[in-house]
Amino acid sequence: MEKMMDDCLELGGQRFHSRFILGSGKYSLQLIEAAVQDAGAEIVTLAVRRANTQDKENILDYIPKGVTLLPNTSGARNAEEAVRIARLARAMGCGDFVKIEIMRDSKYLLPDNGETVKATEMLAKEGFIVLPYMYPDLNVARELVSAGAAAVMPLAAPIGSNKGLATKEFIQILIDEIDLPVIVDAGIGAPSQACEAMEMGAAAIMANTALATAGNLPLMAAAFKEAIVAGRKAYLAGLGRVLTRGAEASDPLTGFLHD
């Protein structure tokens, strides 16, 4: 149990006990409350474009004290626009964290990896703690490391789709090869999928739609919390072997070697 007590997610020099991060797709007061109280989220994403309002329902006011804001650059179509939105977030008092989202596709909202690398480099130089949302490509992930990212955030499936770990094999490669935290973002639709990603060694899970569209929001938030903790424990414990076909020889084939 000692291992779990010290087990923290470290991002940009800050330590977080929770490995659930609330995404920004579908926002409501109830969602933020459930994410913080029932899922235990310590980081909440905030779309700068949604906070750009005088409305009495400004989502900035929904964010409880003590929660770290993760402003995102949604609406940016290239690196330059992402940089401008990140600076706006900082000017609004959202701190130094920024999640880069650059979409050049309004249909599937898939991230543009090339522009994301450029934006990461520019924003890291300006002292931001940069969390880039990306399509899981190992070469790009390495470039993001060199560019100064604080983590990489590969998508599991198209955003909002609740389809789970469609890119599982590629996310596993990133987890195995990249020395930064790998935060699985977008597409996680059920606690079991979040658990599976955590067992694989993901550092954290970001989700929004799976909670927002659940029948009972607080209950689903609690389910995610438990699933993520369970997956993390399993990862730390080291998964037992899974037999794929029939029995495995109990005597090793190389048992005859004596040197």
Add this chain to the structure above:
Amino acid sequence: MAENNFLVDSARLGERALQRKHELENNPASRRSPLAYFPGMEQLDSPVEEAVLQEMEDYDCSRYTAVDVRRALAHQNCSREDFKALLSPAAAPFLEEMAQRAQRETSRHFGNTVYLFTPLYIANYCENYCVYCGFNCYNDIRRLQLDEAQIEHEMQVIAASGMEEILLLTGESQQKSNLEYIGKACKLARKYFRNVGLEIYPVNTEDYRYLHACGADYVTVFQETYNLEQYEKLHLLGHKRVFPYRFAAQERALRGGMRGVGFSALLGLSDFRKDALATALHVWYLQRRYPWAEFSLSCPRLRPIVNNDKITPQGIGERELCQVLCAYRIFLPFAGITVSSRETASFRNGIARICATKISAGVSTGIGDHEEKYDGHQEGKAGDEQFAIADSRSITAMYADMSGEGLQPVLNDYVYV
């Protein structure tokens, strides 16, 4: 049902004007070709128009059966063929199922949000003769163009209501409402609003670039009808008569740097299923060429106008309108859908729960009368309205009503970069 009689003679038209009007109405040979560009109009080399019109031409809605509709509803991604089935009469008995599916798609892409905006008409001068429109140049209405101070005053009144997104509209007169005039209005709008859209006469790519630099980021152009033959009979005079120039307006706007573009047919002018098909295909083909752009649709029906209160939407009832809107949502789940104040409050409330993502509030289609409408005191004269609205709810009332429907009203979700 009897066809609409659009043609109205004003007693104030002189003899020569009346003669010219009748000539245009009755003698097709007196009219320009709707394919002939005016000097200065940019011609794009784009395959989109041909693709859309050909597919519309080939569409025979009677070919589709309940089997096609069921198959379409079972598909995870709605193909063009599926969409054609959903638009067909065979889909009418499936309206509730379509609405359920549409609601899921809306929720997946937009959550439970609904955006509020208001239109601001700054001038109603028009050089076109579009027979169904209240602003048409032969219609005897009070004409008005707001000057800069008046525009700013209207904007202050609207901004004080809390609205953050504005749609600027003019009649289509390049003489009266030239590009610089509209550009100034955009710059003023940027002072008071977060999001500025335009619904003005179509212009060239470089002109859109200029207006974008002035602060506008969204351009809506109604094609009205995609049936060229019918278009020619309804738009008798002026730049709007040039069908292909209007068709390519959104493409020029995107090339000019606008973030998003809006599309619409005015249902009731021609076969509404074909027009709805063409509108959605217009979006579909452009999305493939400009995948980063934002797209939106609206779905207005014909309404009565000043001096002609008999205009009706020609058999397109609320059920048909709802079918079109659900089909749009299922085929283009990423597109915004705006529902106009031409529709009643109860229809707009209901449709916002299914598929609409944007709804206007505090609407006036007249000129310079927001203060009168918002605060009740009258000052000076106002210009007449483009069409009669059916939902006059204020922003406060709309905000409360949308919340009451379980939706989350949003005043802004946009940043100008």
